Amino acid sequence: MLLIVVWQAACSLNIWPEYLFPGPIAVLNSLIGSLRNGTLLVSLYTSLRRIVIGFGISLAGGVITGLLVGRSALLHDTIGSIMLGLQTLPSICWLPLALLWFGLSERAILFVIIMGAFVAVAVSTEAGVRQIPPLYLQAARNMGARGYRLYRDVIIPAALPGMITGMKLGWSFAWRSLMAGELLYVNLGLGHLLMMGRELSDMAQVVMVMLLLIIIGLISDKLIFARLESFVYERWGLKKSVR
Amino acid sequence: MANFGLYGVPKLLLKGVSKTYASARGRTDALHQIDLSVKSGEFICIVGPSGCGKSTLLKLIAGLDAHSDGEILADGRQVSGPGTDRLLMFQxxxxxxxxxxxxxxxxxxxxxxxxxxxxxxxxxxxxxxxxxxxxxxxxxxxxxxxxxxxxxxxxxxxxxxQVLLMDEPFAALDAQTRATLHEELQQAWLATKKTIVFVTHNIEEAVRLADRVVVFSSRPGRICREIPVNMARPRESYSYAGIAALIEEIAAELKSAPPDHAKLDLANPDRDRAEQDTAREEWCGEGYSQKGSVSYASHSGVAGRLQS
Incomplete structure (x- = not known):
């Protein structure tokens, strides 16, 4: 709240012209305007749909890949090293190829998101699997756990802390890739709305979209990931319970 | 009791069991020609210096690791992998x-x-x-x-x-908790009559719990001696003068047990002399003086109480 007051005060001093540094009132007006004409809701819906689908595929695929690669020396030496290489590549670099392969379509942007998030999830899950104390696996084998049950009842829960790290990382990679893609080429979506603001020199709209992105980021972090994390940490006894 | 009979099939039978690890630095003999027979319902304690392969032996019996040579029979059947009839409890x-x-x-x-x-x-x-x-x-x-x-x-x-394998399960606990657990383990054992193979480097613990104490020598691990413990149960610490005598006997056994370097020489003619000296030092120094003194300290405590 104080931040907004300071922000408005700074604008009122007219140090910078309005078109370079919009104040909160201008931003609020822009928000109301874009809500009225529906562009904001369409953009929000498009972006969220893209991220949910892209991240969902990355999460499912990444967890399965990570679990398999973490348990197999052969897969680790082959796929594992490829994954490490891919991880160093910002996923937006896939955009030119994606556009060539899929055209200017939803599939192109989903591909870019998945290339960013999938590897992050897979690498973290694999690390989670590798960090399982061998003692757990010995004890489990000794008590008759093997095959699918070993995965379901021991490996997956034991690797869960690593998987959650991967989820968080994957989510933020997915967001970054999505925004980069939308800013650069792809139609609709929040990134596109932000770019429109730039092209129309409507800085109020740019700032409005930026704030919205921050809010979405905070909500997803606080409501989903922070809760998951504290649940696992508490249960595993990695951190003292806050309560 | 029938299962204590002389002619029954032993619950566990180890015949000439050896374990060799191959590593970049060469082969390490962890266990050498172990022969051991455990009756059903018997409580065995294995004592020996650290690194004598006693934990390895439990892993072999549990089937979590493969032996290099010899035979391990549980209830007359070959052990080829883990099974819930032989459960291992870790440190x-x-x-x-x-x-x-x-x-x-x-x-x-x-x-x-x-x-x-x-x-x-x-x-x-x-x-x-x-x-x-x-x-x-x-x-x-x-x-x-x-x-x-x-x-x-x-x-x-x-x-x-059928068999409970325990690998120094109480080593990390304080003395008081350990004493409580000794009591509870004995109760559980008396109630269930499981066959137990219990590995420890604590002689007092071994004597308190076991029907028979098996003394291992250091690398490669081999059995030096087996000492039966014939005392009524449940045993409480320091409640029997006999415990003190047995502790003394086993401690002496461990101190005098030769590390078998002569035989090592034959098996490994190019083995470095310096390395052997280190090994001997480990045997006499790190291995026993420390643990021995712990046992003696408690022993003299018993003796003191007996005299007064």
Missing amino acids: EPALFPWLNVLHNVEFGLKMAGVSEKERRAKAHGVLELVNLVKFRNAYVHELSGGMKQKVALARALVMEP
């Missing part, structure tokens, strides 16, 4: 942190496909045996070290294994 409790106490205890039964109702009833039974029923909903990190080992014991007992 660390190895409980699963994502499960509460009850679910940890039920884990093996769940793997075996036992119905939930039956699982719950059995788990409740063993938790009663180790006095932990009221902690059944606690998570692992909320338990003390001694409680964790009791849960690990319950988790093994609930499977009704």
Whole structure:
């Protein structure tokens, strides 16, 4: 709240012209305007749909890949090293190829998101699997756990802390890739709305979209990931319970 | 009792069991020609210096590691992999942190496909045996070290294994907790009559718990001597003068046990002389002076009390 007051005060001093540094009132007006004409809701819906689908595929695929690669020396030496290489590549670099392969379509942007998030999830899950104390696996084998049950009842829960790290990382990679893609080429979506603001020199709209992105980021972090994390940490006894 | 009979099939039979690890630096003999027979319902303690392969032996019996040579028979059948008839308890409790106490205890039964109702009833039974029923909903990190080992014991007992293998399970606990657990283990053993092979480097612990103490020499591990402990149960610490005498006997045994370098020379002619000296030093220094003095200290305590 104080931040907004300071922000408005700074604008009122007219140090910078309005078109370079919009104040909160201008931003609020822009928000109301874009809500009225529906562009904001369409953009929000498009972006969220893209991220949910892209991240969902990355999460499912990444967890399965990570679990398999973490348990197999052969897969680790082959796929594992490829994954490490891919991880160093910002996923937006896939955009030119994606556009060539899929055209200017939803599939192109989903591909870019998945290339960013999938590897992050897979690498973290694999690390989670590798960090399982061998003692757990010995004890489990000794008590008759093997095959699918070993995965379901021991490996997956034991690797869960690593998987959650991967989820968080994957989510933020997915967001970054999505925004980069939308800013650069792809139609609709929040990134596109932000770019429109730039092209129309409507800085109020740019700032409005930026704030919205921050809010979405905070909500997803606080409501989903922070809760998951504290649940696992508490249960595993990695951190003292806050309560 | 029939299963203590002379002519019955031994619960565990080890014939010439050896284990060799191959590494970049060459081959290491961990165990050499172990012959051991354990009767059903017998409580065996294996004592020996650190690195004598006694933990390795338990892993071989559990089937978690493959032996290089010889035969391991459980109930007359070859051991070729892990089985729930031979359960190993580790020095660390190895409980699963994502499960509460009850679910940890039920884990093996769940793997075996036992119905939930039956699982719950059995788990409740063993938790009663180790006095932990009221902690059944606690998570692992909320338990003390001694409680964790009791849960690990319950988790093994609930499977009704033929043989319980215990790898220094109480080594990390304080003396008081250990004494309590000795008592509870003896009670559980008297109630269930499991065959137990218990590895420890604590001579007093071995004498208190075992029907027979098997003394190992250091690398490669081999059996130097077996000492029967014929004392009434349940045994309490320091309650018998006989314990003191036995402790002394075993400690002396461990001190005088030759590390068998002469034979090593034959097996490994190019073995470095300096390395052997280090090994000997380890045997006399690190291996025993420390642990021996602990036992002697408690022994003299007993003696003092006996004199007064």
